Amino acid sequence: MPAINNDILDESPKKFDRVIAILTQLQSKRIVKAQDLADRFGVSLRTIYRDIKTLEASGVPVSSEAGVGYSIVEGYKLPPVMFTKDEAVSFVAAEKLMQHFTDKSIGTAFQAAMFKVKSVLRWAEKDWMDMLDERILVQPKNLLFNKDVPNALEILMHGIVNKKQVQILYHSFDADEPVNRSIEPIGLYHEKEYWYLVAYCHLRKDHRNFRADRIIKIARLESDFILQHKELSFYLQRPERNNYVTIKIQIESAYVKYIKQSRILYGFVSEKKVGDKTEMTFEYAEDPEYFIRWFIVLADKSDILEPESVRNRLSALVSEINNRLQQTAPIKSKS
16 A cells, blocks of 8 residues: 555645745745744645745736745735634733733833734733733732833834844942943843833943943943844853852741742752751852842741852841840830
8 A cells, every 4th residue: 555645635724724835934034044934834845835835826026036035016905814812811811921021112012013913803802911910910029120211112113123232321230320321132031020221331341231221311322333243142141050059058948938939040950858948059140149149038947058158248247237236236116
């Protein structure tokens, strides 16, 4: 019996769904590689080639270039895409996150885009979205952007895409006053509940990380980048191992819950049970003083096992606190 060709059998409703999905993906990007399509849908390259031919036979002007990929001829107008109920529901979560995790300028632009999306939904999907909109609430812990800089992300993204310098007035954590800096923005990332910018700072002559909420003012510049920069991922690589301080602590297990959320901010690596206590290991790349002042909140239930230098600094800090308490006389209320 001859072998059955799976590509020939693929004349089913699922092929129709896949071809429509390929069309949607072609609309979403300028160039789409055949291999990327094959990986997404879990089919062979030959199947993708057949699907593309199906689109071409349907009158969709798909252009291709060997070794590059497929694209739809610019200017070709396609009918509105219809969304499933699950896809429509996902927009509600996206809209809520965009409202609170981007600046006002981008949030407004996304809201305008959502009106266009909602305009092509069926009434049932619109009703679902309205119902969920009233029942989903997002409340970020921190202020992600300075309220006086409502377009920070928009300007930074413009600089990244167009390779244009940006002027910022930045108040770093250790500085008494904000400082003007001309920067070449490379990329943005969200980590530890804040937005961060990786950029080349002309003032410091080095690549630096900037926290978005510490930008006091921002302005576009017409100056082009003067340097060639690597991809964002290069600058997010962990520092060399010898720049880290390995800190081990032991805490009564009943109190672990109080630091379970915050410990990730201080380089938490692992934990293990030791009797009724929990031993934790941290790899900390910052000044250990920050770690010590975080640790002291539960110092009555914990011990620093190593290194000795961190133990000594904790002991000195506790002595300073004790001396301060003894020198400060309690205020007695008048009877």
